[in-house]
Amino acid sequence: MLKQLMYAFIDHFGERLIPLMPNPVNQLKLSHIKLKGLHKKHERPLRIVHLSDMHIGFQFDYEDLIHVIKQVNQQKPDIVCITGDVFDNLDRFKENSDRYIPLFKTIQARHKFFVYGNHDQRAHRTHDLERVMQHAEIEILNNYGKYITYDNESIYMCGTDDIINSGGNIDQMLYNKTHDAYTIALIHEPDFARFTKRFDVDLQLSGHSHGGQIALPILGAPVRPMLGRKYYRGLYTLKYRQHKMQLHTSTGLGTTHFPVRIGARPEITLIEINK
Numbered sequence: 001m002l003k004q005l006m007y008a009f010i011d012h013f014g015e016r017l018i019p020l021m022p023n024p025v026n027q028l029k030l031s032h033i034k035l036k037g038l039h040k041k042h043e044r045p046l047r048i049v050h051l052s053d054m055h056i057g058f059q060f061d062y063e064d065l066i067h068v069i070k071q072v073n074q075q076k077p078d079i080v081c082i083t084g085d086v087f088d089n090l091d092r093f094k095e096n097s098d099r100y101i102p103l104f105k106t107i108q109a110r111h112k113f114f115v116y117g118n119h120d121q122r123a124h125r126t127h128d129l130e131r132v133m134q135h136a137e138i139e140i141l142n143n144y145g146k147y148i149t150y151d152n153e154s155i156y157m158c159g160t161d162d163i164i165n166s167g168g169n170i171d172q173m174l175y176n177k178t179h180d181a182y183t184i185a186l187i188h189e190p191d192f193a194r195f196t197k198r199f200d201v202d203l204q205l206s207g208h209s210h211g212g213q214i215a216l217p218i219l220g221a222p223v224r225p226m227l228g229r230k231y232y233r234g235l236y237t238l239k240y241r242q243h244k245m246q247l248h249t250s251t252g253l254g255t256t257h258f259p260v261r262i263g264a265r266p267e268i269t270l271i272e273i274n275k
Contacts, residue, residue, distance in 0.1 A: 011058070036275060051083070073106070081186055086120060105135075116161055152272040155182040207252050209228030212260070248271065
């Protein structure tokens with residue numbers, strides 16, 4: 001209860017600052033990563049757009065989402081992955097969340113996936129977000145996985161529930177994996193990779209940390225959230241015995257608590273994967 005009151009106070013103070021601050025989306029950048037690991041050589045690499053941490057309803061708004069989706073569609077992705085915290089706090093959201101369904105539906109990709117973040121579950125109204133995603137034809141990977149096909153190659157897409165609020169379940173996430181395939185896991189909190197790397201996962205996509213949201217020269221990001229402290233931005237390679245797993249932590253799109261980004265520009269990440 002005390003923690004909830006503290007966050008309510010911080011959010012209220014931060015919201016009062018929003019009109020005084022520049023919109024971070026004006027500094028939006030496109031990051032481009034090329035990876036190897038697919039089992040077949042393809043003429044055109046698999047193209048994944050990774051998005052995270054919009055926090056709609058705090059500073060990031062409807063018009064910002066229009067701009068982001070336009071940039072996403074220009075990348076011509078095969079898969080779009082959203083790694084949580086779509087809404088900042090549905091209990092305090094002043095709009096009808098259903099308004100966003102037609103907009104999310106304009107994302108142009110054959111496959112669209114989403115996993116919950118800690119803010120999505122903060123208000124205990126995941127049923128509202130589930131409805132938005134289902135009607136927008138974005139599949140929720142909630143301790144669940146499935147095979148998709150890209151150019152006659154199987155790819156296993158999977159994800160966990162939010163780690164902070166629900167713990168997540170890697171075994172359940174991989175339960176449907178019956179044959180070898182390049183495996184991509186969507187997990188909101190990046191530091192959970194210390195467990196994921198022990199399993200048959202090739203790439204983990206995460207967000208949560210906002211790249212620190214405020215990152216200073218020499219000092220780096222002095223304030224980082226729980227489970228977003230070690231692997232807080234960029235691409236990492238993790239090893240466990242003979243296995244290697246790559247982790248990409250997005251700096252995200254929005255802000256939370258304070259409407260400020262310094263040294264941690266919001267990003268859309270295009271990941272191209274081939275053999």
